[in-house]
Amino acid sequence: MIADIGGRRFEWGSRTYVMGIINVTPDSFSGDGLGSDEERAVSQGVRMMREGADMLDVGGESTRPGHQPISTGEEIARTEGVIARLVRETEVPISIDTYKLEVAEAAVAAGATMLNDIWGLTRSPALAQLASSRGCALVVMHNQDGTDYSGDLMDEIKRFLRDSIDRGLGAGVPRERVLIDPGIGFGKTAEDNWVVMRRLEELRELGQPILIGTSRKSFIGKALDLPVDERIEGTAATVTAAILRGTDVVRVHDVREMTRVVRIADRMR
Numbered sequence: 001m002i003a004d005i006g007g008r009r010f011e012w013g014s015r016t017y018v019m020g021i022i023n024v025t026p027d028s029f030s031g032d033g034l035g036s037d038e039e040r041a042v043s044q045g046v047r048m049m050r051e052g053a054d055m056l057d058v059g060g061e062s063t064r065p066g067h068q069p070i071s072t073g074e075e076i077a078r079t080e081g082v083i084a085r086l087v088r089e090t091e092v093p094i095s096i097d098t099y100k101l102e103v104a105e106a107a108v109a110a111g112a113t114m115l116n117d118i119w120g121l122t123r124s125p126a127l128a129q130l131a132s133s134r135g136c137a138l139v140v141m142h143n144q145d146g147t148d149y150s151g152d153l154m155d156e157i158k159r160f161l162r163d164s165i166d167r168g169l170g171a172g173v174p175r176e177r178v179l180i181d182p183g184i185g186f187g188k189t190a191e192d193n194w195v196v197m198r199r200l201e202e203l204r205e206l207g208q209p210i211l212i213g214t215s216r217k218s219f220i221g222k223a224l225d226l227p228v229d230e231r232i233e234g235t236a237a238t239v240t241a242a243i244l245r246g247t248d249v250v251r252v253h254d255v256r257e258m259t260r261v262v263r264i265a266d267r268m269r
Contacts, residue, residue, distance in 0.1 A: 001209065003176040005055070005137045006093030006113035012176070012209040012248050016262045019055045019095065019251040020048035021215065022086075024078045025062045041082045042089060049090045052259030056090065057116055057251060058083055058107070059097035063186070076106045087111030095139070099123050101130065108134050118186060119143050120164035128171035137177040139211055140164035144187035153192055154199045157182050161206055179249065181211045185218065193219040197238060200245035213251035214238040215258075232257060240265045 003010045010017060024041050045056050060078035061070050079096060086094050087110065095114035096107035101124045104115050113136050115127055120140040131138040142157045142164075149156050161180045168178045182196050182203060203210050214220065220234035221227065232254055239250050239258055243265040252258040 001176040003137065003174070003209075005177065008054075008093055010054075010209075015266050016243050016247060017054040017249045018052055018255060018259050018262055019057050019211070019249055020045070020051075020053035020255045021251060021253050022048075022056055022058045022082070023062070024058060024060050024082055038081050038085065042085045045082075045086045045090055048255040049092050051256040053092060053255045055093045055095055055114065055249075056086060057095040057097050057114075058086070058112075060103070061098070063118060072100055072102045075100065075103045079103065080106050080110050083107050083112050084110040093137070095137075099127070101126050104130055108136060113137065114139065117141065118183070120160060121167045122164075125167055128168045128173060131168070131177070132172035136173075137179065138168050138173050139179045139181055140168060141181035141186065142183040147187060147189050147192065149192075153188075153195050154202050157196070158202065158206060161203070161208075165206060165208060175208070178208055179211045180206060180208045181213065184212065184214050190219040190222050193217070197241060197245075200242060200247065204246050209248040210246060211249040211251060212239075212242045212247045214242065215250075215252040215254070236261045240268075244269055 001012045022041055022045055048056060058079050060075040083094050093113045094111060095116045096104055096112045097116045098104055099117045099119040104127055115131050115136050116139040117127055118141045120142060121128055142160045165178055169175060180203060184193050184196060215235050216228050216231045220231045224234050239261050
């Protein structure tokens with residue numbers, strides 16, 4: 001499948017693409033939150049593009065465990081200006097990491113061409129119509145409250161994602177612009193995350209490009225007994241494993257290092 005996102009061509013399956021993370025929050029789990037510092041956020045985005053990022057994902061509300069929710073207005077204030085400048089000062093598609101329709105609308109008005117919804121259209125189904133009407137790509141992620149599963153973990157994830165895909169396609173988003181994310185670290189225990197990693201290939205059954213976000217996450221830290229700023233090697237291992245299991249996009253904090261990992265893993269694949 002070939003998708004046009006933000007004027008750039010993405011040929012799924014030809015190579016792995018890198019999404020750089022830009023957190024304009026004061027409380028990111030990864031320690032890279034930039035708060036309201038627009039200049040630093042834009043500079044980080046420009047640097048990530050130069051280091052090899054194929055797209056940039058801007059988030060204004062932390063999703064770490066125990067995070068404090070913020071108002072829609074505050075989230076827009078944190079992200080809108082950053083996105084507008086990144087659109088002008090970089091040459092890659094800009095994604096908004098939000099599940100709130102009003103935030104997504106402001107981001108698209110500012111030039112974002114991808115919507116990254118951590119709730120897979122279950123909390124704001126109208127995001128699908130927005131993506132369709134404005135020609136945006138759509139990332140739908142598996143998520144749930146709590147970590148209890150009544151059946152097989154991967155079967156439940158696939159069932160959830162099928163519903164999300166159907167909502168996106170039903171709203172008119174072209175199939176090649178709907179990406180799926182199994183939601184590493186969301187509604188899952190550390191062991192659940194390893195199960196997902198081992199069984200990633202099963203997601204190919206859904207027929208959509210796969211995005212994975214393992215960067216610096218706690219399941220890596222628990223396995224290595226290391227703090228968040230010492231998880232780059234663990235991240236590299238999970239990125240490699242994900243690519244060898246068919247992942248199309250990796251969402252990462254450390255773009256320079258992970259771009260190098262991606263190139264070698266792609267050669268291996």
